[in-house]
Amino acid sequence: MREIEYRDALNEAFDEELARDENVVLMGEEVAQYNGAYKVTRGLWDKWGDKRVVDTPISEAGFIGMGIGASMLGIRPVMELMFWSFHSVAFDQLVNNAACCRYMSGGLINVPIVMRGPANGGTNVGATHSHTPEGLFAAFPGLKVCSPATPADAKGMMKTAIRDNDPVYVMENTTLYGNMGEVPDPADGDFLIPLGKADIKREGSDISLIAHGASVLRCLEAADILANEHNIDAEVVDLRSIRPLDQDAIIESVKKTNRAVLVDESKPFCGVSAQITTLIQEYAFDYLDAPVKRVCTIDAPAIYSPHVEQDQLPNAKRIVAQVLTIA
Amino acid sequence: MSALEKSFAMETANSPNHSPLNFAGSPINKTLSAEEKLETFRQMVRIRRFEQAALKNYQKDGTMGGFLHLYIGQESVAVGAASLMGDHDHMITAYRCHAHALAVGMNMNECMAELYGKATGCSKGKGGSMHFFAPDKNFWGGHGIVAGQTPLGLGLGYGLKYKGLEGCALCFLGDGAINQGAFHESLNIAALFGIPVVYIIENNGYSMGTSQKRSSAYKDCLAQRSEAYDMDWDVVNGEDFYEVRAKTHIAMERARKEHKPTILEIMTYRYYGHSVADANHKKYRSPEEIADYKKNHDPINLWRAKLLEEGVLTEESAKTIDTEAKQEATASTQFAEESPAPTIEDITNDVYWETDNNTEASQIGRHFFND
Numbered sequence: 001m002r003e004i005e006y007r008d009a010l011n012e013a014f015d016e017e018l019a020r021d022e023n024v025v026l027m028g029e030e031v032a033q034y035n036g037a038y039k040v041t042r043g044l045w046d047k048w049g050d051k052r053v054v055d056t057p058i059s060e061a062g063f064i065g066m067g068i069g070a071s072m073l074g075i076r077p078v079m080e081l082m083f084w085s086f087h088s089v090a091f092d093q094l095v096n097n098a099a100c101c102r103y104m105s106g107g108l109i110n111v112p113i114v115m116r117g118p119a120n121g122g123t124n125v126g127a128t129h130s131h132t133p134e135g136l137f138a139a140f141p142g143l144k145v146c147s148p149a150t151p152a153d154a155k156g157m158m159k160t161a162i163r164d165n166d167p168v169y170v171m172e173n174t175t176l177y178g179n180m181g182e183v184p185d186p187a188d189g190d191f192l193i194p195l196g197k198a199d200i201k202r203e204g205s206d207i208s209l210i211a212h213g214a215s216v217l218r219c220l221e222a223a224d225i226l227a228n229e230h231n232i233d234a235e236v237v238d239l240r241s242i243r244p245l246d247q248d249a250i251i252e253s254v255k256k257t258n259r260a261v262l263v264d265e266s267k268p269f270c271g272v273s274a275q276i277t278t279l280i281q282e283y284a285f286d287y288l289d290a291p292v293k294r295v296c297t298i299d300a301p302a303i304y305s306p307h308v309e310q311d312q313l314p315n316a317k318r319i320v321a322q323v324l325t326i327a
Numbered sequence: 328m329s330a331l332e333k334s335f336a337m338e339t340a341n342s343p344n345h346s347p348l349n350f351a352g353s354p355i356n357k358t359l360s361a362e363e364k365l366e367t368f369r370q371m372v373r374i375r376r377f378e379q380a381a382l383k384n385y386q387k388d389g390t391m392g393g394f395l396h397l398y399i400g401q402e403s404v405a406v407g408a409a410s411l412m413g414d415h416d417h418m419i420t421a422y423r424c425h426a427h428a429l430a431v432g433m434n435m436n437e438c439m440a441e442l443y444g445k446a447t448g449c450s451k452g453k454g455g456s457m458h459f460f461a462p463d464k465n466f467w468g469g470h471g472i473v474a475g476q477t478p479l480g481l482g483l484g485y486g487l488k489y490k491g492l493e494g495c496a497l498c499f500l501g502d503g504a505i506n507q508g509a510f511h512e513s514l515n516i517a518a519l520f521g522i523p524v525v526y527i528i529e530n531n532g533y534s535m536g537t538s539q540k541r542s543s544a545y546k547d548c549l550a551q552r553s554e555a556y557d558m559d560w561d562v563v564n565g566e567d568f569y570e571v572r573a574k575t576h577i578a579m580e581r582a583r584k585e586h587k588p589t590i591l592e593i594m595t596y597r598y599y600g601h602s603v604a605d606a607n608h609k610k611y612r613s614p615e616e617i618a619d620y621k622k623n624h625d626p627i628n629l630w631r632a633k634l635l636e637e638g639v640l641t642e643e644s645a646k647t648i649d650t651e652a653k654q655e656a657t658a659s660t661q662f663a664e665e666s667p668a669p670t671i672e673d674i675t676n677d678v679y680w681e682t683d684n685n686t687e688a689s690q691i692g693r694h695f696f697n698d
Binding site: 025051056057059061062063064065066067068069070071072073074075092093096097101102103104105106107108109110141142144164165166194195196197241243244245246247275 | 417419448449450451452453454458460461462463467468469470471472475476477478479480481482483484485486487489490496508509512513515516519675676677678679680681683688691692693694695696
């Protein structure tokens with residue numbers, strides 16, 4: 001199968017959906033003429049023009065609210081936050097108008113928007129630009145949240161998100177944009193991956209490493225070390241989607257391995273891993289041979305220093321160390 | 328002279344019998360039939376009687392919860408604007424939304440039932456006083472966060488332009504909302520992108536208990552802030568129904584035909600507090616001020632007098648309209664009281680489209696995380 005970059009997989013998803021549905025519009029800061037701050041949308045303005053690919057001023061509350069309002073009339077805006085970290089200046093639009101309008105109208109209104117952009121640390125840009133708010137937004141009923149780790153997942157889930165009739169917040173990752181991966185050729189048909197379906201990225205029998213986004217790749221690295229140096233056969237469960245969440249895949253894996261380490265780039269307090277932990281204790285309590293352990297970003301604002309930032313994030317070394325405490 | 332006044336002068340230039348200040352003679356008002364005039368009067372009376380009944384019900388036995396922001400005193404604004412809406416015009420407002428809802432054609436039963444939190448309410452009891460919606464009547468709420476609706480109004484205009492429809496979005500806000508960032512972001516984008524939206528500031532003088540003088544650095548005029556965004560503006564005397572219609576019509580036409588946004592600042596007054604819970608509303612403004620507005624500036628009384636003078640309305644027909652409005656409000660109270668409440672199961676409906684429609688996708692993954 002052909003291999004393409006994560007960013008190009010997203011680009012292909014946008015291009016195909018722009019072609020499929022005339023109501024799809026890409027919007028955001030620098031997405032059009034500049035080709036995207038991270039070149040995710042490169043070439044699309046040239047191809048689709050001003051109407052379909054729209055540069056906005058640096059006014060997140062203004063343009064995101066505009067997209068939400070337009071979506072009520074059937075437009076499907078796909079809006080980029082240059083960094084998900086910038087969500088805070090548009091929070092009212094994201095959690096009140098996007099998440100609650102359907103509910104408060106008794107189901108009369110739909111808000112079919114996609115919010116997307118990178119949400120990750122690890123690039124030495126300090127605390128304001130390194131937030132990972134997937135758990136935060138997944139805590140709002142009415143929103144869907146996903147975090148693809150591979151180019152194929154990025155393309156398939158983005159296309160599904162664009163077709164969804166509710167707001168879907170897609171958390172990408174600047175450190176993944178350049179990664180290569182196999183993605184089916186468009187000539188072989190429409191490639192969609194449903195939300196709410198986890199993917200076993202590595203099968204194993206001794207312990208379940210459960211993660212999403214870039215942490216999945218850290219888990220795969222750790223699994224290799226565990227196999228080669230410690231004779232531990234780890235299973236890597238890629239959640240892909242945070243809400244809806246594939247609870248069955250989580251529980252099934254834990255029932256098989258009887259041990260779990262949750263790896264989560266968000267912070268430990270009320271993060272995604274905290275939610276998964278409670279589900280495991282509720283639904284797989286009798287199958288556990290050890291306490292559920294976690295590897296999260298160390299609980300402080302993101303440090304700038306290139307000397308230690310990688311140590312603040314989940315990494316293979318920290319994952320292996322945590323696994324060895326229970327396996 | 329503002330650009331709007333110039334525009335109005337141009338519009339009335341071909342009508343030698345009417346000066347620009349004779350708003351009754353503006354083209355949009357000249358074509359208003361006697362029946363249409365009666366209908367606008369009826370709407371204003373219905374809104375007032377509905378809200379008076381809502382207040383009474385609210386105070387009756389505590390079965391109605393939450394906030395109740397009454398519009399009484401401002402009726403000419405919502406009714407005037409709604410009377411100008413065509414098939415492709417849309418309306419959105421803030422939390423003082425009962426009047427706009429009734430003005431676009433929602434019925435008293437669904438509105439009163441919503442206040443009562445009943446399943447028969449316009450939002451199935453899920454929105455409450457601040458969140459009435461009727462997309463089928465181009466009414467998009469009913470929004471609780473000050474100025475949070477202003478980017479949504481922009482988006483309605485964006486959607487119209489995107490689809491090539493000749494219409495506009497009427498986005499209402501209070502005088503307190505003009506100091507929010509989301510509003511200013513919206514103004515800049517509206518002018519920059521050429522969005523067919525009309526922002527209508529209903530200036531009732533007080534953002535909750537804070538007067539305009541204590542909240543706005545520029546004290547004379549709120550609409551004039553639009554000049555910073557290269558946008559047309561005008562100030563409207565809200566107690567003159569003809570003026571509300573004449574000036575709003577010009578702004579709507581500018582939006583529909585030229586894709587240019589406008590800010591209208593309509594001067595008006597609310598008789599009650601910010602909400603019913605506002606116990607200080609006779610402290611931050613004087614009882615004399617309130618009494619003066621009720622006596623000399625009431626929009627319904629003034630419109631009534633005008634219609635009597637024109638011979639469109641008689642004392643008798645005015646009384647009939649009022650009696651019918653009271654009866655309708657009483658009937659809506661009965662409807663609301665007798666309606667069923669939502670069930671516990673209803674709590675998790677209307678969250679996601681997929682789960683509501685029980686689609687294949689809704690079976691994939693867990694959407695809700697209850698016990």
